[in-house]
Amino acid sequence: xxxxxxxxxxxxxxxxxxxxxxxxxxxxxxxxxxxxxxxxxxxxxxxxxxxxxxxxxxxxxxxxxxxxxxxxxxxxxxxxxxxxxxxxxxxxxxxxxxxxxxxxxxxxxxxxxxxxxxxxxxxxxxxxxxxxxxxxxxxxxxxxxxxxxxxxxx
Amino acid sequence: xxxxxxxxxxxxxxxxxxxxxxxxxxxxxxxxxxxxxxxxxxxxxxxxxxxxxxxxxxxxxxxxxxxxxxxxxxxxxxxxxxxxxxxxxxxxxxxxxxxxxxx
Numbered sequence: 001x002x003x004x005x006x007x008x009x010x011x012x013x014x015x016x017x018x019x020x021x022x023x024x025x026x027x028x029x030x031x032x033x034x035x036x037x038x039x040x041x042x043x044x045x046x047x048x049x050x051x052x053x054x055x056x057x058x059x060x061x062x063x064x065x066x067x068x069x070x071x072x073x074x075x076x077x078x079x080x081x082x083x084x085x086x087x088x089x090x091x092x093x094x095x096x097x098x099x100x101x102x103x104x105x106x107x108x109x110x111x112x113x114x115x116x117x118x119x120x121x122x123x124x125x126x127x128x129x130x131x132x133x134x135x136x137x138x139x140x141x142x143x144x145x146x147x148x149x150x151x152x153x154x
Numbered sequence: 155x156x157x158x159x160x161x162x163x164x165x166x167x168x169x170x171x172x173x174x175x176x177x178x179x180x181x182x183x184x185x186x187x188x189x190x191x192x193x194x195x196x197x198x199x200x201x202x203x204x205x206x207x208x209x210x211x212x213x214x215x216x217x218x219x220x221x222x223x224x225x226x227x228x229x230x231x232x233x234x235x236x237x238x239x240x241x242x243x244x245x246x247x248x249x250x251x252x253x254x255x256x257x
Contacts, residue, residue, distance in 0.1 A: 104218035111210030119220040
């Protein structure tokens with residue numbers, strides 16, 4: 001009797017934690033699960049990260065624009081803007097090829113204009129890749145940024 | 155509790171230009187201290203923006219976002235007096251919400 005009650009409580013606890021995350025709006029059922037997203041943050045290199053994001057075979061598109069300097073003096077603070085001219089843009093993601101883990105951030109932009117400016121860290125000179133999901137398809141763009149001072153310490 | 159964010163929201167037509175500056179260490183988990191021990195990662199992992207309580211933007215961040223993160227985006231369909239609220243959650247479970255009124 002005690003045994004079943006304990007297992008029942010444990011199961012309920014797991015469901016409860018998930019429900020709490022759903023209720024504060026950080027997780028939406030049907031969206032890529034938190035586990036999938038955090039897995040994408042642990043991959044190395046562009047190809048593996050695209051695969052973890054489900055964006056394998058993204059096509060290069062001139063409608064995906066990366067707005068960033070050609071040379072960044074300080075790799076700890078590199079201003080980068082990503083925008084999309086594609087209709088029905090749903091998500092934006094930014095990857096840095098030579099960082100220890102390529103993925104810097106993903107943005108769900110269905111409620112805003114498909115343009116986000118941010119500041120990222122770059123360990124060394126590298127290509128950055130922007131990935132855009134529009135109308136269920138993935139598109140990408142690439143730009144090289146030269147870094148004169150690395151930003152990942154050590 | 156973390157320090158407050160600085161949020162500016164300025165209206166241009168019916169589009170609100172939102173700029174957010176968050177105060178966070180954004181430790182990568184790659185660095186080592188003087189004794190050679192790895193400093194554990196400590197970074198914002200989730201960000202959410204709301205216009206009058208309705209979620210308009212969500213982001214997932216890794217440690218490659220720069221320290222004291224800055225973010226700029228545009229929210230269509232806004233008018234003066236609307237409220238923009240930004241919430242972040244870090245990988246230690248700490249969270250903070252701040253809001254501002256669109257001017």
